[in-house]
Amino acid sequence: MAKQIYYEDVDVGTEITPLAKIAMTRMLVQWAGASGDFNPLHYDADFAKAMGVGTPIVHGALKRAWLGHLMTDWIGEEGKLKKLSCQYRGMDYPRKMKTMEEPHDGETWWCKGKVTKKYIEGGEHLVECEIWVENGKGDKTTPGSALVALPTRSEK
Amino acid sequence: MAADSLITDKVKKLIGVPSEPIVFKVEEGAIQRYAQAIGDPNPLYNDPDFASRTKHGRLLAPPGFTGWPVKGGRLTEEVFKSLIKAGAPPRVLDGGIEFEFIEPIGAGDVLTATLQIANITERETRLGKTMFTTVEATFMNQKGNVMLKSRSTLIQF
Numbered sequence: 212m213a214k215q216i217y218y219e220d221v222d223v224g225t226e227i228t229p230l231a232k233i234a235m236t237r238m239l240v241q242w243a244g245a246s247g248d249f250n251p252l253h254y255d256a257d258f259a260k261a262m263g264v265g266t267p268i269v270h271g272a273l274k275r276a277w278l279g280h281l282m283t284d285w286i287g288e289e290g291k292l293k294k295l296s297c298q299y300r301g302m303d304y305p306r307k308m309k310t311m312e313e314p315h316d317g318e319t320w321w322c323k324g325k326v327t328k329k330y331i332e333g334g335e336h337l338v339e340c341e342i343w344v345e346n347g348k349g350d351k352t353t354p355g356s357a358l359v360a361l362p363t364r365s366e367k
Numbered sequence: 368m369a370a371d372s373l374i375t376d377k378v379k380k381l382i383g384v385p386s387e388p389i390v391f392k393v394e395e396g397a398i399q400r401y402a403q404a405i406g407d408p409n410p411l412y413n414d415p416d417f418a419s420r421t422k423h424g425r426l427l428a429p430p431g432f433t434g435w436p437v438k439g440g441r442l443t444e445e446v447f448k449s450l451i452k453a454g455a456p457p458r459v460l461d462g463g464i465e466f467e468f469i470e471p472i473g474a475g476d477v478l479t480a481t482l483q484i485a486n487i488t489e490r491e492t493r494l495g496k497t498m499f500t501t502v503e504a505t506f507m508n509q510k511g512n513v514m515l516k517s518r519s520t521l522i523q524f
Contacts, residue, residue, distance in 0.1 A: 232406065238404070238406075241403070241404045242404045242405075244400070244404070245397075245400040245401045245403070245404035246401065246404065247435060247436075247441055248441065252460075262458055263458075263494065270461070271460075271461040271462075271463065271464075272431075272461060272464070273404070273405070275431060275463075275464060276401075276404075276405045276407075276429065276430075276431060277405065277406075279405070279407075279429055279430040279431055280405055280406070280407040280409075280429070282430075283407075283409065283429070283430065284409070288411075288421070291468075292430050292468055293467070293468055294465070294466060294467050294468065295430060295431070295465075295466050295468070296463070296464065296465035296466065297463055297464065298462065298463035298520075299460070299461055299462060299463050355463075
């Protein structure tokens with residue numbers, strides 16, 4: 212894990228350390244099993260077509276979980292994730308598999324974010340962030356926000 | 368417009384009605400599989416020995432993971448079924464979610480979730496006439512502490 216970040220280290224505009232993710236069909240099946248979301252929209256081509264989304268799409272909740280990973284990596288063990296929200300605005304399409312474990316070349320998704328506000332309230336050092344998942348074209352398919360409490364150097 | 372609204376009286380009646388409680392068990396293996404599916408190697412979610420030596424004292428669940436319902440199914444499944452039964456459109460997409468994390472959830476927790484529909488709106492989208500349902504859930508642990516609140520959006524068209 213990265214070294215601990217403190218409240219004093221961030222300002223409005225500070226960038227959250229980006230996190231790369233590659234969605235692939237295998238991963239969607241793994242996510243279905245782990246999350247219990249067995250909607251065929253995410254693995255059955257004919258069903259996805261009938262639903263009007265073209266081909267199977269990445270689970271919104273998986274992208275939400277990626278954003279959770281982004282935030283908990285950034286805030287470190289002493290940070291506290293208090294709120295996280297996101298909207299599944301754009302469809303994302305996983306890479307197909309080349310081998311049993313490796314996908315074909317293609318899109319890489321990036322989880323990103325930046326600090327929008329910092330303030331002290333109820334004894335907590337709070338930081339609000341705008342966060343999102345962007346696709347290979349740079350479109351924010353999954354915009355959201357997060358509220359975290361960070362440790363402070365003065366209380367170390 | 369009112370005549371062909373998706374939000375019929377039958378649908379409207381579902382707003383604010385609390386669901387039957389849904390019980391979730393948070394198990395170590397389920398946490399590990401969930402973390403692996405995210406691709407998050409954080410030892411707090413993956414390594415029980417490491418996690419037991421931290422202030423948490425046990426494997427933690429990644430944010431948003433509430434374990435598995437002991438009776439099967441999914442959190443919003445019953446709500447969705449009740450909407451369909453009331454005549455709402457059968458095609459559904461997940462619109463998004465807001466989480467408020469109150470206490471860390473971890474291995475061994477037994478959570479009881481209660482859900483209710485907070486509101487329903489509709490508008491024309493590229494999917495056609497589309498209904499947006501906000502479902503609120505509150506998760507309590509075995510000691511009666513509120514651990515997590517969520518607001519999710521179901522999109523039906």
